[in-house]
Amino acid sequence: MKFVSGDIVRRFFMDVLTYHGVCTEVREHVSEGLVQTSERGVDSHGIQLFPHYIAALKAGRINGYPNVKVTRSIPGAATVHADHTFGHAAGAFAMQNAIQMAEEVGVACVAVADSTHCGAAAYYGLMAAEKDMIGLFFTHASPHMLYPGAKHPTLGPNPMCFTAPMEGEEPFCLDMSTTVVTFNRLKIVCEEGGAAEPNWGVDEDGVPTTDPRRITHLFPIGGYKGYGLGMMIDVLSGLLSGMPVGPDVSCMYGNPLSEKRRLGHFCVAINIAAFEDIGIFKRRLSGYCKTLRQQAMADPGARAKVPGDPEKEMKMQRLREGIPVPDRLWKDLFRLGEEAGVVEKWLDEVSGR
């Protein structure tokens, strides 16, 4: 395991994407989105996805030089037709549009059509919070979620993100899947040789297992409630954008990488100043989080956290110590660097030469 500074990884990703002909704005969002996510400690949706994305780019699933179009017939709503580019660019472009409209209208929604995997929803939510807005981001995903008692998965672990700006610290950020764990998280547990908990899911025959390699069907949080939230996210992401939904959403892994995914996303920006003085809002939100962090715990050694706290702590650490790069990922990145002719630069930077 090596530790590499986020800035070095950013530059390396930019170099590799440039080599593969990905246009500037797109490659900036892919690099920034993946590195920010790893810096925040969300390894399942961070830099480990890069080799998969490059493979999908080369095979034709992802379009690195898209002709993105925006349709808008009304002041507060628009659709981004992403032309199968990286989900990071599609989602960021959508949220930027939503923020701009919400400045004038008070709230705005943008649907995204013809997108691909977009990584961590927090990347988009945090854009809104930086502009003193509340951000919401939704996306559907590969169908791995099991309806309680069903035989086969029918929905994705469809995630959602909610962000809001705070006073004196980084934004409040709830970024959660509607399953107890995600498939990308399972992959990491497998690689680390860990065990699954009984409420994570079952194998393909519906048999409970603690072997994370055998889990194929994931349980929703709160039974039918999590399944209902997953459907809500599918409706917003897939039906408003005209994309496939439910079991028809294409899988990230297992399908030919030449196949377009046709994913949809949905984002909302709420202009806080349309409701409350922004200074008061931020101060009250910080006070609220402080109160909840200080609540009494049954175990006096325990400490309550609010959404975003683990990521804020991890970011402090990783800005200092770098992002961990497991051996398998290191090998993959090395290979991509060789192919793009930037491996010497990468090794020089990593070793601080």
Next chain:
Amino acid sequence: MKFVSGDIVRRFFMDVLTYHGVCTEVREHVSEGLVQTSERGVDSHGIQLFPHYIAALKAGRINGYPNVKVTRSIPGAATVHADHTFGHAAGAFAMQNAIQMAEEVGVACVAVADSTHCGAAAYYGLMAAEKDMIGLFFTHASPHMLYPGAKHPTLGPNPMCFTAPMEGEEPFCLDMSTTVVTFNRLKIVCEEGGAAEPNWGVDEDGVPTTDPRRITHLFPIGGYKGYGLGMMIDVLSGLLSGMPVGPDVSCMYGNPLSEKRRLGHFCVAINIAAFEDIGIFKRRLSGYCKTLRQQAMADPGARAKVPGDPEKEMKMQRLREGIPVPDRLWKDLFRLGEEAGVVEKWLDEVSGR
């Protein structure tokens, strides 16, 4: 246990509210909101709340003749200052405003300040779906939700509702608290002599119990995820409207009924036609629900349901058979009818004279 037609209960509620000086628009929403909720089978948030509401009205917590004000500085956002009237009227007025704005803007949000208990969130969500919009409604509530591992509850079972119109049937309607059960649901289980499940909550000393009378602290769905959703709903409901949040939200029961509750709500209307042809959207949503209802179950006798299905089935039954009125509630309603001088009319109508 008696069964009474919803229309008779509606008229009775209107009569009692008129006697207590509640203005027309307010009493219509209280009567309709409570009866619709009971007709849909959600007894915890239906007509059983009426005696409590009248007690709160008489004691001064609820204002039956409010001076409601709307502030709006931007096309898609507004705040309703509800002057402590019934939450049903405040929430309905907010959603009507949101729908009207979303017609022109594409999406709109309305915050509600100085409100009281608003019953079932579905009442407001369904208003949007009837107008071919997606509706979202959020409210915070009495702090009964326990952070995982904490000693005292700090958040409400803060509910949310998501609705969308369907082709050939009533709307898709997800209306859920962010705790496994609500306190009003617990009350009903107590009255019916039922047992609590181990994942519902604990007693005030943090001890697990299956005695529903002893449960005071409710567990969130999915542990920290449900707690995070509860915080999101508190931020939307309380911080945008300038109302108290978290442990400072006043309790529905146990406090003097003269005390104003100062609750906040938040609603969103999304104009589907700004994104997709409304006919296509409704057809696709119906097809999607049909697919998920027909999914294979491990138990071949079981049947998958989508959000709103149990309520649609119950509504068919209760429109036929009437709403069940348990003995205790019957006595309370009788007493309220006597006080308002409408008990003869009520008895005549109930007995079909």
